[in-house]
Amino acid sequence: MYPNTPNSSNSGQNPFMVQQEDEIDLKVLLFNYLQYWLLILACMIVGVLAAFLFNRYATNIYKVESTVLVVDDKPSLGTDLFESSGLGMLQGKSNIENEIGILKSFSLAEEAVSELNLNVQYFKEGLFSTTQIYDKVPILVSVDWKKIQLVGGRFKIEVISEDTFEFSIADNEFKIYNPADPYYKLLPEEEVTLKKSVYEFGQEIVGPDFTFKVNKISALPGDILQFNLVDTPTLALKYKNELTVGAINKQASILTLGLETPVRRLGEDYINKIMEMYLKRELTEKNKASENTVRFIEEQLSGISDSLRLSENNLQKYRTENKVFNLSEEGAVIFERLQELEKQLSQSELNLKYYETLRDYVANNAAGDIVAPSIVGITDPLLNSLVQSLSEAQAERIRLTSNFTDQAPAVRENATRLENTKKVLQENVNSAISNTRNVVADLKNQIRMSDRDVNSLPETERKLLGYTRQFSINENIYIYLLQKKAEAEITRAANLPKNSILDFAKAGQLPVAPKRSLNLLIGLILGLIVPIGFITVKDFLNTKIEDPKELEKQIKVPLIGMIGRNNAADAIPVLNNPRSAVTESFRSLRADMSYLSSQRGNLTILFTSSISGEGKTFVSINVASVYALMGKRTLLIGLDLRKPKIAEDFNLPNDVGMSTCLSSDTPWQDVVKATGHKDMDVILSGPIPPNPAELLLQDKFGEIVKEIKQAYDVVIFDCPPVGLVSETKELFAFADISFFVFRQGYSMKGNTQILNNLVEKGGVSKIYGILNDVHIDKGYGYGYGYGYGYGYGNNSYGYHEEVQLPWWKRALRKS
Template identity: 70%
Template sequence: MNPNIPSTPSSAPNPFLIQQEDEIDLKVILFNYLQYWPWIILFAFFGVLSAFLFNRFATPIYKVESTVIVKDENTSLGADLFASAGLAGLQGKSNIENEIGILRSYTLAYSTLSQLEMNVQYFREGVFSNQQIYGNVPVFIKADWTKDQAVGGLFRLEVIDENRFELEVEDDNFQLFNPQDPNYKSKLETLELNSSVFEFGKPVSSDFFHFTVEKVSALPGETLFFRLMDTPSLALKLTQDISVAPTNKQSSILTLSLETPVRRLGVDYLNKLMETYLKRELDDKNRTAENTIRFIDQQLSGITDSLRFSENKLQQYRSENKIFNLSQEGSIIFERLQELEKEKSLNEINLKYLQTLNDYLKNSQTGDLIAPSIIGTSDPLLNALVQNLSELQADRVRLTANFSEQTPQVRDINARIQSTSKALQENVGSAMTNTQNLISNLNSQIRMIERDINRLPETERNLLSYTRQFTINENIYIYFLQKKAEAEITKASNMPSNMILDFAKSGQLPVAPKRSLNLLIGLILGLILPIGFITVKDFLNTKIEDPKELEKQIKVPLIGMIGRNNSGDALPVLNNPRSTVTESFRSLRADLTYLSPQKDKLTLLFTSSISGEGKTFVSMNVASVFALMGKKTILIGLDLRKPRIAQDFNLVNDKGMSTCLSSSTSWQEVVKSSGYENLDVILSGPIPPNPAELLLQERFGKIVKEIKDQYDVVVFDCPPVGLVSETKELFAYSDVNFYVFRQGYSMKGNTQILNNLVEKGGVTKMYGILNDLHIDKGYGYGYGYGYGYGYGSNSYGYHDEVQLPWWKRALRRKS
């Protein structure tokens, strides 16, 4: 190695780099994407077009909404009594969540569908898909759901004439619905028709379907499609499709919404759902009155016989004894006795009710509870407890129809039922004790009056006894008749606690497809797909593309960039001196003069990592640009394995450096004229068997010394340092060394070869050159590396300016 060559630290700042702001990186990224702008615009166009076509032909979905007001348990009857009795915890939370569960329950949906004609779906043929119709259908199909039916698949029906139609199976998505096992359907592999032509109004039957087609308004040649749907499947689907939510957190108003392609169908279903919901609530309320009426009827059936018997006995005694009225004393005693026995009868009825209620509670038979107020019990807490327990039981029945026993809602209501039952049992026990004590006290008073009766004459005493028995039965009978009438009035006047606030209505505009959003998504996807592909491609790209990235990776200054040579001429400096590429080499020549200002003579060495990176192209044109300057220049081809210089200068590679080193031929004998002034060439010569050994000979050093004495500029075109070893020994003969990379060709990992030469090999005066820079990729925008982009515009007429893409010209004007 030449010890006289000054060392350049790898960390020294590059004096030839125009420092750029970080924002330039954004321009580089933008340019990298903009070079693919036709593809990006094309994909964006197709994205928007696809979204437009989807909006145009997709089935519109409409939102149907209705609202109901639900009762709040915290304001129900007896709430204040629970609080005053220390039983406020039995009231529980607001039942909004329970009502939401009921409205979305399978049982309620099934009951609703049973009242509607929705088991047959009708369709008309559309451009891309069939359009469902509802209401005014040209034919009406009545299916026999007591027999097996093929459901889920599509039938095609074409009207032949006024009396006949043709039926075909359109798809194979059929399942067999068995009414004996409605929750299980088996897959039908094939479905074939025994005949394809049928008559309107006559049964269409096979082993798998049974229905009748009635003609409504269909015309000959008209075609439509229909699908049979079993009620369980429809109910399950609708429970998933319907949405129920409170209007706000504090509100007891629930909004029911259903999205459907057929607005009228959604309106009919929601209205019928709310009607069924309120009817079920009213049925639950009426159940208590019905239980009371049934209890009274049972009591009346017994008391009627007793009343008839006692009446007959009284009439018989009067006829036989010719006595019809009591004496004044007897009447007074009878009136006193009648009041006490009437009160006793009422208490006995009350006790009997309490005993019945107690038996129900012990046996957990709370479904037949009777309202105490109907029987005559005036205890407000007892009335409130029974009413609350009855409502809880009704809520539980509705909840368990849609939820399992392990769900939080059912567990919560079970706990509340258990607590209410326990409180009711305690209250009933206390009421029974009080009633028994009251009856015992009345019996004592009656016995005292009976002693006065014993002082009456026997005939009058017997008449009083028969009259007394008849009056007791009559009072009980009248009492029960009165209570039955009251219960019937209560039942007739019952109203649902909940109410419909708004009947179902549909918006005029569809909620799907969301046209503006779909167009935006189409545009975004149209942009993301190509940009994402470009980003992934660049991320996976292992080739050197960005000069700034290369500058960061190498440990030496990046002195220049050579633009792409689009002329196809390997010697643009000599043959096209006005080109931008030529200007790149002129700029590089100026930089080299700056690097060695004290040297009248220069020896330059060019190498690369692998073949094909353009080191020969760069070395030939660097030699040429010095020759144009008037410097006596010689280009020496030291790539003995793969010579290229002879071909580019149209010379014959019959002799050269290999000839000098392998024989006694002097170097002067192998010098050839390039055909251009001030530029000579020593070719590599015929390929020798031992190129490495030839270049390492002592004679090579002597030849180089003699050549340096004769020429101002000596340019070595060396083999790739990444492929052969002799290049490392040639650095000792040069003043300045250049490592050539090629954009889009050189591997990023090759930078490590250069770094090892500098850090471990001790090579000094080393600089990097990026060759074949593509102007349309945007890299190098604004860089001061010697590439003439931007230079020509300020020196119009000095060289031919490269025609830039339109988008780059626009950005250039703005910057």
């Protein structure tokens, strides 16, 4: 490998080279994760298995749907003029939104739940789960909801015999339902307990906060069942929130009702009941007008019946007493004229009475139901449409205020529409009252003029005409009211809901949940993401040097070489195992020395590190050994006077050494020891002195080094860690080349700053980095013996023992 110099520049790189480097970074990232492929594979299998078990034992949820046709309200004659005029008197109704609000209302849900009697829910225990049963229940629990009951928790029944069962509590999450305050529930002051455990079927079970009976239907001895009590408001609120109502599209007036439930039959029954109560409610609202009309007419009939009976008796009595039965021809003509005028007067007075009642109704802001004008014979289309609009607006307000607050946009819009309708109606009624009074006055004037002709008749005939006239007036009014009552009752009997059910509720054949394929995919993805996330976080929090490429970016000097992990127990693989991959890395480092220094005769090399344990002594020994194998006379000097290690590796006594020479007059030649290998000697550090820093800083050390360089071709300094002691900084001046040793998985990332400070602040030149103990493949082509960037790798051509790549790395290299 040819190292980069500190002054090299990347400014000349072309875009292709930058893109290629980015691609290599992706491969580095991929190799980083592939180291943990077994963990990732195991997590993916666990994720898929967990999803499979969830799918297997999760409760199936089915979608129940039905459709309702909503008939749009057509504007009545006259109301369309106001709606299209832009005056804002009558606002158009959003019929679809109103019907959706009704279907999702709490009151409608409460009515449906009460009709279905869903307050007791039954469950059957299975091996791994408990499922709800609905239609064919083996027991029937009778509850008196007029008394305080425990709701929310769950009771358990185990059938012992044909007549007895064991009663216990399966889930103690109870709340207290009080019928006096049904919408708020309290927690029990203490845990619910049972005084007795065995009961007979049909026997009343009484506790401090519950009272009910358990009746047997088809339960067999050994059956284990559970049930819980749910009050109507809670159930209604639950189903109200779960029911979905929406139009099939924006243009259609067809609503789709949907409910997701684990019990298909229950969902179908509930939606069908909701639609039934919805149509029943609509029909009830529709029949109110007819009922009010009948009530109004009956009130009028009760008064006219007495008058009719009295007038009839008076007429009959007068005829009997005076033996006069028929009017003369002249009297008959006068009678017919008066009869027609009085008939018109009666109708006008009835209309006036209705107008005055309607005026008082509007003026007093009454909220009751009003009679339609057409019922009493008023055919004004505008008045009829205004009364109908007022009635519908009031009914809509009742529906809206039961679900929304007064500040809701729909409620405020309804209030504006109601106020505008009342204003227009009041003006119309006042005008009608004025006109009707004029008509009444005119008719009375005509009657008075006809009364003059009556006075010209004989007294007997005149009195007969009076009795006949009174009877005819009452009879006509009575017959008219009876006719209107019959019409109202026919209308009520013929009323049908304007909306209709298109499709009754039907559950899907396949469950909508759990989504098995999606769950398996989620389990697979989670099994992939979780270990990758764990690895990413672990690497992010890792403070040790792992990646050689990252080390190259962090240090300000070139990274010259990487030394693989020495798996053998021997500390000198270069001499004892010359065909190993570690030995080849030292040969490669020796080859790079010729490019790092211009010295060809004598070469002094210094090795240091940031802390102890990074392998600088191991590197020093083996670099010295690799030079000795070339026939270079090599001397290894141990300068770590505080913690000497070289003696142990060569099995030599550390009795004399460099500390001996520096602290006495002993010549350095006397402390040189043979290593047992040709061309390689060693000067040990010697006995540990009390002042190692002061010894190495003496001028005598420089003189010794000068003499050693003249005697040996290669001199190797094994120095103490520069991050821990200070004297090493002074020793750089004696070396031609210096190396700072890092150890993979051991050296801290922050230690790179020590080397950078030596270069930037300490003025140290000719210093390079070495990564020792490389055994983790963190990148494409960087793991020693696996790549072709450092060392010979897999394609070694017999230079050293070959290392077989894993299958996934061979595949990636081929790609």
